[in-house]
Amino acid sequence: MELQTFLIFAMTQAIVIASPGPSAIVVASQGATNGWRTTVFQMFGMMVATAIYFVMSATGLAALILASNLVFQIIKWVGVGYLIYLGLTALLSRSGGLSVAPTGKVKSQKSLFLQGFVVEFANPKVLLFFAAILPQFLDTAAPIAPQMTIMGLTGAAMQFVIYSAYASLGNKLANGGMRAWIVDLINRTAGAALIFAGIKMASVTAER
Known part of the structure; x- marks a missing residue:
């Protein structure tokens, strides 16, 4: 893989990860x-x-x-249902896992891992990205495995850094001495954003 191609891939991947979406919202809320x-x-x-x-x-x-x-429809509708569930939890329950305020209630590591996995894996836009866009960065004349390894490690590093920033931002918002109504508004906004993301996800098709 040429350096220029790699840099374009890295920039594209960073933009996709950093764009506010279901994963970013969930990470910020948990943070x-x-x-x-x-x-x-x-x-x-x-x-x-x-x-x-x-x-x-x-x-x-x-x-x-x-x-x-x-x-494809099964993956999509699992994602739609789960996002709407998370959104409703944030909207209707003050003690929900998406409450943008420190609650003192810590979910198990396994529960958090599974939640992150489902939100990411059941997002059809992620599937479309990897199926339709990622292959365009591969040099078919060169070994595929090393290229995929480099791109995979790069993507993982970017996810960790960018989502860490979202988690830290959420934590600062919740612990910044804000008034209760502001925290509540942020929580309700996060819930509404997840429901909106679920509704938008429902319109995604497999057409490229």
């Missing part, structure tokens, strides 16, 4: 609830989901999933 150290396990779940998509893209499985409307 606000229990801090960065706890949120790391959630981020690991997202990184594992991304790694799986990298492997699927390299082996052509992602393209097969896109070709199978049934499998």
Whole structure:
């Protein structure tokens, strides 16, 4: 892989990760609830989901999933349902896992990992990115495995850094001495944003 191609890939990947979406919202909310150290396990779940998509893209499985409307719809609607569930939890429950305020209630590491994994893996836009965009950066004349390894490690590092920034931002917002109504507004906004993301996700199709 040429340096220029790698830099373009890195920039594209950074923009995709940094764009406010379901994963960023969930990470920021968890960071606000229990801090960065706890949120790391959630981020690991997202990184594992991304790694799986990298492997699927390299082996052509992602393209097969896109070709199978049934499998694609299952992945999509699992994601839609879960995002709406998380959004409603944030909107209706003061003690919900997405409350943008320190609650003192810490979820288990396994629970956080699974939540991060499901949010990332069930997002059809992530699947579309790895199936339709990622292969364009590969040099088919060179060995594929080293290129995928480099790109995968780069993507994982970017996820960790960018999502850590979101988690730290959420934590600072929740612990910055804000008035209760402001914290509540942020919490409600996060919930509404997740529901909106779920609704938008429902309109995603497998067409490239």
